[in-house]
Each structure stands twice: as structure tokens, then as C-alpha cells.
Amino acid sequence: MKKTIIYYFSGTGNTWWIANALQQQLAAQNHQAQSYSIETLTPENVLEQVKDVNHIIFGFPVYGSTAPKFMINFINQFPNATNDQSASIFATQALASGDTAYHIGKMLIQKGYSLKQTMHFRMMNNFHIPKFRFYRPKNDYRVDKLHQKSLPKVKKLALAITNNQEHIIGKNIIDYLLGNFQRSHIDKVIDMISKEFKIDSTHCVNCGKCERICPTQNIKKCGDTYKFGDNCMLCLRCYCQCPKSAILIGEGTKNEIKYPRYKGPEKYFDINVLMKNNR
Ligand SMILES: Cc1cc2nc3c(=O)[nH]c(=O)nc-3n(C[C@H](O)[C@H](O)[C@H](O)COP(=O)(O)O)c2cc1C
Secondary structure: OOOEEEEEOOOOOHHHHHHHHHHHHHHHOOOOEEEEEHHHOOHHHHHHHHOOOOEEEEEEEOEOOEOOHHHHHHHHOOOOOOOOOEEEEEEEEOOOOOOHHHHHHHHHHHOOOEEEEEEEEEOOOOOEEOOEEOOOOOOOHHHHHHHHHHHHHHHHHHHHHHOOOOEOOOOOHHHHHHHHHHHHHHHHHHHHHHOOEEEOOOOOOOOOHHHHHOOOOOEEEEOOEEEEOOOOOOOOHHHHHOOOOOEEEOHHHHOOOOOOOOOOOOOOOOHHHHHOOEO
16 A cells, blocks of 8 residues: 655644645545654654655645745755655645745655645735735634635645646746745845844743744743744744734734734644644
């Protein structure tokens, strides 16, 4: 039987939701897949896991038409393909991103994988701060509506994987131009915005959640406050999940009506699921 693994990174939960839905759709088609949040893995774990796997699926949120650094590093360190291993890429996004999944797919092609599917899923936006007002995140029925719209695409991707059919999006010139334009700015944007993170000490209750959930261990307790290091990839997990909205990205974000934090893809979403494996 064909063995498949899903490796995903998710900052605020959307990509986790799609990875889960895909795993369920594959199972419904008698195609067993295990999914792993890459935050929980060591390179040794991965080497052991991929040895006898036929198909590998990578999922991540779009950051300016590319993947988060965490996922790019993971793929850079990923072993080269042996025999006839194939790969799919899916990305979650708020609106549009051009060729993101295909762009990252090319990294896998270089590693010898046969790229079979690329897919984008529209999910709730998590990126709405004073300098980048995409559109306001909503934590209500609109999240479910996006899920309902995504599900047929998840099913389509699962079918294509099960039947080994090629389904590549993002290969045309328009997608490439949009993607390339966004990619040429994103590193500077991340660098600039990550320097604006600070703690609102009038609201912080010193619970330590931000330090505990940061995927790059970039937040450290310092006396009775927290300091941000230089390793932020702008996943916005700390910003969205702080129970007191005490993490600010610019003074304007004190106003929670104008800058609501995205709380994740389900009403009872628990951020800890991203730090566990979902087998
Ligand atoms: C730094 C950053 C950059 C983003 N860039 C884009 C983008 O270029 N296009 C887009 O449609 N969404 C963009 N988004 C929105 C996210 O891709 C989207 O909300 C995603 O589903 C979040 O997934 P997650 O909850 O798994 O982290 C961006 C979000 C962040 C934090």
C-alpha cells in the first residue's frame, strides 16, 4: 500500500485545519496518511519517517508569496528523493498569492521528487496590522463559511493524490509575476515589522504563553516582561494568542476593534495542537 506523510507548519491554525481535513479525506478514500507539525520534529525523526514513504505532502501559510522561513529551512534540510518518491504542496492564504505552492514545489523538484499537485486554499486572514491592512480577521461564522468553500478543494486534492493525477496550479506567467513581485518585498517587510513587537505592560499578566508557544523560541522572559529576539518569522502566533492582547505591533494595535486578533479556525481551537503530532 502507498504510504503518505503530511508535513505542515501553521502559525495560527489555518494550515493545521487543512492538513487535518486532507488527512480525513485521504482516509475516506482508503489512503492512510500521517500528519506532522514540523515544529515537533528533529532531522533524525524525518530521516526515519521518509525512508519507506512514497508520497510527501507539504503545507504552510503564504507569507508574501513564499513559505515561512521555518518551512523553507525544513525543505532545505529535507533528504533527497530516493526511487520514485513524489510530492504535493498546499498553501493557505487570505486572498491571493500567485504561484506560491509551485514556487516551493520547485525546491522539491530539485531534490528529485516528482511534483504531482500544488493547491492554494483561501482561509481567514491573520495579517492585519497598521502598516498592512489586508482585511480584518473575523472570529465568527465567516471562518466556517471559508471552511465550507475549502472542503470541495480538499476533496479534489485528496482524489488527485489517491489517483496519482497531476494537478499543478501557479505555472502561468501572471501567477509568476504576482508571486515574484510579492517575494521581492517580503523579507524586508518581515524584518521591519518584527522589530515593532513589544509588550504592553499595562495589560501583560506575565502568564508566559507567548514564550511557550513561539515556534522559533524568539521570546524570552526578562524580569517582569518579555523580550523579542532577531528570529521572528512573523507567524503572528504570539500576537493572536496572547490572552490579554498585550503584544503590540505598533501603538495602533492597542485598539482591538480596529485590529482584532485572529483566534484560529474553530471556536474551541487550542493552539497547543500545533505543538503535538496528529497521527
Ligand atoms: C507575514 C504574513 C504574510 C502574508 N502574506 C499573504 C499573502 O501574500 N497573500 C495572502 O493571501 N495571504 C497572506 N497572509 C495571510 C496568511 O497566509 C493566511 O491567513 C494563512 O491562512 C494563515 O495560516 P496559519 O493560520 O496556518 O498560520 C500573510 C500572513 C502573514 C502573517
